[in-house]
Amino acid sequence: MKKKLAIIGAGIAGLTLANLISKNSDHEFMLYEKDESLSLDEGYGIQLSSNSINVLNHIGFKKISEENIFNPQAIDFYDIQNIKICDLDLGQFNTTESKYTTLQRSTLIEFLKDDIYTQHLRFGKRIKEVSELKGKVLLKFDDNTNDLVDIVIVADGIFSNTRSFFEKKKNKPKFNKAVALRTIVNSKTKLNINEDRISLMMGKNCHLVFYPINKNKDLNLVCIIRSKRYDPDDIKSLVEKVVNQNSNLEKVFNGELKSWPLYSTPKILPSSNDKVFYIGDAFNGFLPTLAQGAGQSIESAFELFKLLQKERLDIQNDYFRKRSIRAKLVRNRSNFNFFAFHLSNPVMQKIRNFFMKFLLKRKSFIKSYLGTVYKN
Secondary structure, eight states: OEEEEEEESSSSSHHHHHHHHHHHHOOOOEEOSSSSSSOOOOEEEEEEHHHHHHHHHTTGGGGSOOGGGGGGOOOEEEETOOOOOEEEEEEEGOSSOOOOOOEHHHHHHHHHHTTTTTTTTEEEEEEEEEEEEETTEEEEEEOEEEEEEEEEEOOOOTTTTTHHHSSSSSSOOOEEEEEEEEEOOOSSOOSSSOOEEEEEEETTEEEEEEOOOTTTTTEEEEEEEEESSOTTTTTHHHHHHHHTTGGGGGGSSSSOOOOEEEESSOOOOOSSSTEEEOOOGTTTOOOOOTTTTOOOOHHHHHHHHHHHHHTOHHHHHHHHHHHHHHHHHHHHHHHHHHHTTTTTHHHHHOOOOOOHHHHHHHHHHHHIIHHHHHHH
16 A cells, blocks of 8 residues: 655665665655755765665666776785785675675765655755654654654664654663774775775774775775774874874875764664654664675665565564664674774784684685675
């Protein structure tokens, strides 16, 4: 049966769901964004595993120019001195149609907004009140407009404001005592890395990830550093924690640096309203140490879309059960990586490196640890 939907938040999760509905269903919908425009941060790279690309193929991902994406074939693991430990073949998770892909976030957002920007996207929409009317949800916005819908899909991120209108239980994100830095590094960094691959360097209380984001091989750098506090005006001291371990890394921080504190949501809580669903980081936010943030936003949108198509009566419970299983799996893997990548004791680092060399040669381990995450 045709339904009217309101999607709150025009990030990757909300835009993906909007495209799936627009191209593959008869549901009526509107996408509401509180900001006055979409965030098109050119310097923000993202990684998408094959399962995410498989979803995006349903909405025409192939039309993105190949010049604006890259398909790294492997991840190389290094210690902080740039000495290679081992590598992981990413090709084993690929299919002919769906390959591990890196690109700029802005490239993905531009693709996702193209077919819905005019008719289905409204900016400057902040919810000020919600209520139920004749079995539906009435949304009132602070610009004195409103919408009466059958279902509300909340996709406004880890600090979701919309959740507070529907839920009594608080699920306040917690600071993970770590800060992320990002910048774009031009190719030919003169570091001893293969710029056709993803490179991950592990140091004391920090790790760095380099990866190409287009055919020009401009490299996205994300550096995660443990820190008990976040001071955006004191990024220099964070960089020093890394550079003091390897002075050759100083040059990769010469460009424009952007920073943000790392938060995650401590619990995975079901919706208390059978007409309200949470996707992306609004469902559960976790650490970026498995490179699954964008991927899980895309996945959760697809999971909900498929259930909406089936028109089952128990859709709320079915969605929460399936999504929480996936979210817990990714959260646990991300938390373990956060621990393993940042070991500070030299002896523990050597033990970690030994086991990485051993385990990444074992197909059974790879299938269990990553195959379950990357499955289509």
